[in-house]
Amino acid sequence: MVVQVERDEVERPLVAQLEAMGWTHVPGVELDTLDAAVPLLVDQLGPALRRINLRGSDGQPWMGEDDIRRAVGELASLSLGSGVVQANLAATDMLLHGWTLPSPSAAHGGPSATVQYIEWHPDLVTRNTFTVVDQLRVRSRSGELSILDVVLFVNGIPLVAVECKSPDLAEPVRSAVLDLRHYAGNPVLDLDSTGAPVPAGVPELFRTVQLLVAATGETAHLGTVTSEPEHFHPWRSVEPEEESTLRRELRTAGLLADDADPAAPPPLGEQQKLVGVVLRPAALLNVVRHYVIPMAVESDADGGAVRTVKAVARHQQYRAAEKAVRRLLNGRARAGRDTEDERGGVIWHTQGSGKSLTMTFLVRRVHLHHELSEFMVVVVTDRTQLQTQLSRTLKLSESDVETAKTRTQMEGLLRDGGRRVVFGMIQKCGTGFTFAGEAEGSGDDRDLTGEGTGGGEDESPGPVPDFPECNRSSDILVLVDEAHRSHTSVLHAALRKAIPNAAKIGFTGTPIITGREEDTRRIFGRGDSPRGFLDEYRMEDAEHDGVVVRIRYEGRTGEGEVRDGEVLDRGFDDLVRDRTPEERAALLKRWPTERDVAESVPMIEAKAEDMLEHWVTTVLPGGFKAQVAAVSRKAAVQYHYALRRARDELLARLAEFDPESVTGTPLEKLSARQRYLHQAYQFRALLRRIDFVPVISPGAGRKRGQWREWTDAGRQEAYTERFQKAFPELAPDPEWVAVTPFNPPQDPAPSTDPAGGMNTPWSEASNSEPSPLPTSVPDPVHPDSPIAFLIVKSMLLTGFDAPREQVLYLDRPIRDVELLQAVARVNRTSPGKEVGYVVDYYGVFEHLSSALAGYRNADVTDTMRDLSYEVDKLGPAAQEVRDFLRRNGIDDAQLDQLAKLGPAALALQPEDLRFDFDEVLHAFLATLERVLPHEDALDYVADARRWSLLQKRVRRLCRDAEGGTFTLRRYGRKVRAMIADHLEGPEIDQVIPPVSLTALTFDDAVRRLPPQEAAAEMGHALRFHLEERTKREDPAKYERLSKRLEEILRTMPGRFEEQIEEFGPLIEEARQEQEESPELAGLTPLEQRVYRLVEQILEDTPGIRLAGDGDVRRLAGRVCDVATRAMARASYQGQHQDISALAGDLQDVLLGNDVRPVDGDWAALGNAAERLASFAQNNLRQFRSRARGE
Structure with missing residues (x-):
């Protein structure tokens, strides 16, 4: 069993x-x-308190019996009444x-004492x-x-x-x-x-x-x-x-x-x-x-309310932090000019695996270690988003955190030293770097790799700061985030001069470029891994652990190049195929360069329409969001208006679409256009409200006030916070507003013009002297609009942790580390998110080997694969399921006949076969979820329906899932939408009996089955009932009936008619909760349990009594009614305040039904009400089922 x-x-x-x-x-x-x-185990806690708490003067115990009693009582009663x-x-x-004990025993000798309940010192465990x-x-x-x-x-x-x-x-x-x-x-x-x-x-x-x-x-x-x-x-x-x-x-x-083989021990x-x-x-x-x-x-x-949770480190975070601490404790510090510090190294943990928390755990570990507690920790990063994220996270270490925005502030903090965390955000600037507070221009919207983008709008030369020596202490630890950056050597030289004896640990979320590996190890030190890292946690490890989702990319427009200024690329030609030859020639003259093409209005509008269709059919069904990386700030603003227009055109088409015209037709049989409209139709209410928001920095247009509506830092923070929120659940709109957007675009698309005029966002900036800037710019995004797309140039492509983002639409040149960091925006986990998508509109992935030439091939393929890789896996995954069924005697071709489901389910009764079937089917369905709605996936939808129905039949027969039933929870939302209808309906109910043997239709359903199936149903239903209900409510009855069940199965194998005869009386006995008394007649099982509890409370609580006219049956019914109403409310979340409010209502019920306190013992009455409320909370599901009439 x-x-x-x-x-x-x-x-x-x-x-x-x-x-x-x-x-x-x-x-x-x-x-x-x-x-x-x-x-608590009080007999262990008392002696431990005496053993742990010793006088500082002589190391002798000081806690007396009264001290121990008070300390135990304080811990036992702590936060009573709190959630x-x-x-x-x-x-x-x-x-x-510890806990401050006032007035301890004389043996302590002080007015108060700190009582420790656990000895934390590692040497005194x-x-x-x-x-x-x-x-x-x-x-x-x-x-x-x-x-x-x-x-x-x-x-x-x-x-x-x-x-x-x-x-x-x-x-x-x-x-x-x-x-x-x-x-x-x-x-x-x-x-x-x-x-x-x-x-x-x-x-x-x-x-x-x-x-x-x-x-x-x-x-x-x-x-x-x-x-x-x-x-x-x-x-x-x-x-x-x-x-x-x-x-x-x-x-x-x-x-x-x-006797295991030492050369090949079992894992x-x-x-x-x-x-x-x-x-x-x-x-x-x-x-x-x-x-x-x-x-x-x-x-x-x-509703987005903030709540506190407790997080525990994952295995790779614990491993890396412990290795770092051991290196700090055992490594050799720098002893002079000719020696190197040996206390550092590089931690390569793939993006999305929790590097920020790893740093937090490391800082906490260092500052609470008795040998390292006085270390100053200096954290260096180079992006605003990274610094904001890290500083917020590192505050969880409970260490003091300070941020240096200028070189002067950094020098002062370094000189002061001491136990603290110091942040410095240092940005690349020409051949050197500068502090964020001293930088001008692009902010996070710059090119991290130094590779030009055709326009050079992000390059701004600056001075290399000359750091003086600030602190020679070796009790300094430098943590450098994104230690792979090209300016690391310059940064190292400055830090070595300022804090020459500091230990340095680098963190990176991407592989180190091949040519920089030795230089990186020279700066930070060599680790013990085969490749010289202090610790490694690669993408394949993170995917296996479920820490990140896999990334799949696909190209949508071909090479993305303009050759010799003469011919537009194939993708562009496809997107403007409806133009005449003369119009295409005119477009070539107007947009002669690669960047001109990427910024061209027709190109952006065509791509925006394609992006929206991909998002609606692939990403929106899961409730996820998108990010667009555009070639320039100007293009980012253009995309805002183009996506709005594409959405409005879709709504207009939906107004003419009749969903009844495709009712009854499997989705895979519809045309691509019909499928698109059919899927979009169910999201009409959301589509009309969503918005597409640029997040860009001012760049060179700062003084002209260009695009001010999209560059305000406070507004950008609000936009990104709204982007992180789930889409709201919306009721369908009335027909007369269903196609009216919240935020229609204006034509021509406006942009803030300092001179007061209206420009299109792609028009050239005026060369005239700008007028005085307005003091504020109205927010162009409706406050009630959910933000579905963020549109950026380079901002938010690094350090932006957005689990709701599932797709990145890439429409700009990008390479090396910036490419790896950008695509990782979509690899964060979220419920229902099987994969992250990168859709390439610029041709970057057509030349992937060039874009990532500096990396080992294995490092790159670990990070991302072409979507065709998943498409190619579908066939083999489906064949695995067919082969499994064939090996177990199941004819897949006959599973379309409902009558064949029962024999197939019987074949899969053994636990190991059920598990194996789940595994092969889940692998197939997970691949299908990642590929849908790709055309090639539609050929496998019928297989998914057939095999999922078999899985439902097996699970309902064996009743080994939660609640004994079958759920689509493990399936992705796109797969659910394709198969859900096929798994329900009257014809399905005819061949799959209900889970519970107390269901009114159970006996009739079993009678319709052949003997072997009927016997199996009765045996599994009886076992499930005994395990789930009888075991908890009547252990003696559980033992008796369980033994009889096992005896029948053991002594009557294959004799199904005899099994049915023997199971009948057992089932009848199991259905009887107990010998029915007149007081319990007509009560539901839940009401009977409440009745017994009320009786027990009245018997166990001498401080209350039932007055002469009191009726326990009536009282139990009122308790059930009040608890049912309370728990049926959407606002009831089972939190402390909910349970306390319910206890107050139940106390009124007790008083209103003749329960009285004895000698004014109102506390006893309150305790009785709390016991009833606690019982109701423990049986929340049953009370909610009662509210639904089940």
Whole structure:
């Protein structure tokens, strides 16, 4: 059974490995049930407090019994009445920094004392006790019993909770995460929820829990009490631990064979790695102290409101920071003019993998280390966006952060030294560099590589600053972001003169250009990796971990060149094919150069129309956004108006489109134009509201006030923040406004003219003396318009972290590092985002080998591939599914017949086959999602429908997914749109029985099935019911019926009619919640549970009583009604304030139904109401189902 698999293959190996690492195992059955009021192992905490807290004068214990009682009570009652996240943050602060105990015992000798609950010093870790408890029983405030799989206690304080799931479940990691979040009292509000029963919450225990682990035996994922399922991450590194140590411990635990071939040892599993690295006693304290930080994020589910979450380092962040600290501790500092510092190196972590947080963890680790705590950390970057992002992130390290905007400020801060973080934003300037506060002109809109773009509008010569010597201390660490830049050598020379003995660590998100590798290592030092890096985390590693999505590019217009000023390129010719030869000749005369073509109005309008169609059909279905990189600022402004016009023309076509004309026709059978209009039609309300916004710097037009509406820094920040937000959910517009845009373009397209006139954005700037500039320019973007496109030249192509951006439309020359950084804008992860697209309108990818000539081929192909690579994978991926079905005796050609689904599902009943089918089908559907709506993908849509229906039949038969049902959650949105209708409908319901054996139609559905299918349905339905409901509500009944079920299956193999006869009485008994009494007659299962809880509360609480006329049945019904109404509201999010408000309403219900406090004990009445509210929250889904009449 699934539970036995969890115990034997996941939980017991995990506990055995912990024991081998020094944890003390205490089985949960040997402990008393923990009360949520004091969720601590008090008998361990008291002695630990005495052992840890010693007098500074003589190193002797000073805490007396009263001191210990008060310290334990303070931790147990901390933040009572607060939400779980706020309470967890407060408890974390207390554990890290201690608690001030007023008036300690005389043995202390002072008016107050700081009580430490954990000994954090790495040399004194053995003063702590490390205890692992499996099957820990905890009684919730509502009186329900929760049994947690594994909990790790340090000094009797719960720090880690582990949920174990069988690897054979459909989504074992997700299932474990959902249970952990329910236990923590912070459930995931899942739109795809299946309504499955959930465990009772014990948020009091999770106040101090720092790490959550979802374990499956094969893998284990790490998160915190606030981590969403997609933010739990695997642990794939062994470093900085020694693999030999892990293997020795695993052999001690009996988890690795002693006779394994030492030359080819079996690989370590991901669960073994996470346990062996993160949960190692000393390492766990290191992770909790340095690598778990609170962060403020915006919540899509709550209208963009800012909330606090806790983030834990990923394996590559921990590995890199620990390597850097070890290098700082063990490397040789520079001893004189002829020696080099050996404490640095280069960390190459691919873009999007969290370099900013890696720096934050490193700074936190350095400043909390007893040997490194006085280091000054100097962070050097060269882009405004990077500096803003890094400074915001590094504040999470809790170190003082200061920014030097000029050379004078930098010199002063360097001279002062001390424990702080100093930022310097230094920009390239001619052959040298200058500080951002002293720079003029382009800002972030410059060419990073020094390669011209035809116009040279970004080049501005400047002086090379001559730094004086500022500080000779070796307690200085320099972190250089984007250490690959061409000006690194000049920067190094200046820093070496100013702070000659500093250690230097470089960070890069892109490969180092081949010719600069040795120079980079000379500056920063050589690491231990084969290529000399301090740490490497390449694109393929990040994709494998799910840290970034893969990047796929496609060319849309050919070579993108003008040859000898005579012939327009093939792509341009295609885009203006409707022009006459005379008109094309005229266009050639008007736009004779490459840049002229890229800025030409006809070209931009044609490309804008193509961009919009690509975005609507490929990107918008997932709710994602776009960025355009234009050849110049002028072109960027042109694109704003061209995209608006393309949108308005689309809306006009939609006004004439009749969706009924294509109803019933599979999308793959429609023409390309029909598919475009059909897909766009459902987004009409959004399309009329969206806008396309340039974000450019003033450049040489600053003094003329050119394009001021698009260059205001404050407005740009607001635009980028709006771009980061999800599209709103919009109701359909009335027909009479459905094609009227919020923001129609004016004709001619206006641009701010300082002289007061109206220019088109592509007209030449006036040579006349400008008039005085207006004090302000109206915002051209409607405040209610969602921003769908950002249009840039170079701004936001580096350091701009936008998970909602899925496509970059590239219409400018770009090469080397700037190209690699630009395309990485689309690789950030977001739910539902399988891939990032780069669409090339300039021909950059036609000459990819030239554009990236300085890099090794493997480094480039790791970063991005042509979309045709995915197209070519579709056929083999589909054949893998066909081959799998054939090997298991399933005729794919017959699966279009619904009657054949049952026998096929029976063939896939074994757990290993279900898992393998999921894997091959997911690989195919993920590839299809990345390729759609490409023409070549349409040939495979029928296969996707057929195989997805089989998967639904298998999952509904075996009931091994969350809620026992089937969900499209793992499918991309484009695939969902193609297949969803095929998976529903009356004819499908005829062949797939309902999940629950309590459903009214279950018996009739089973009777229609052949005996083998009917027996399988009854057996799986009975097992699911026992596991999901009976086990929690009536353990004795669960054991009795489970044994009988297994006995029938064991003794009657293949005798399906006999199995059906035996299953019948078992199912009837399972359906009976308990022997029905007159008081429970007619109540739903949920109402019966509330009835029993009310009875239990009245019996357990002497401070309240039911008056003579009181009626428990009526009271239980009123409790259900009030809780149902409260939880049905959209505003109810299950947060502390929601539960408190519900408890207040339920207290009124108690009073209104003759429940009275005894001797004025109003606290008892309040506690009773809180127990009822806690029960309701733990059964949120059931109450919401009740509200829907289910």
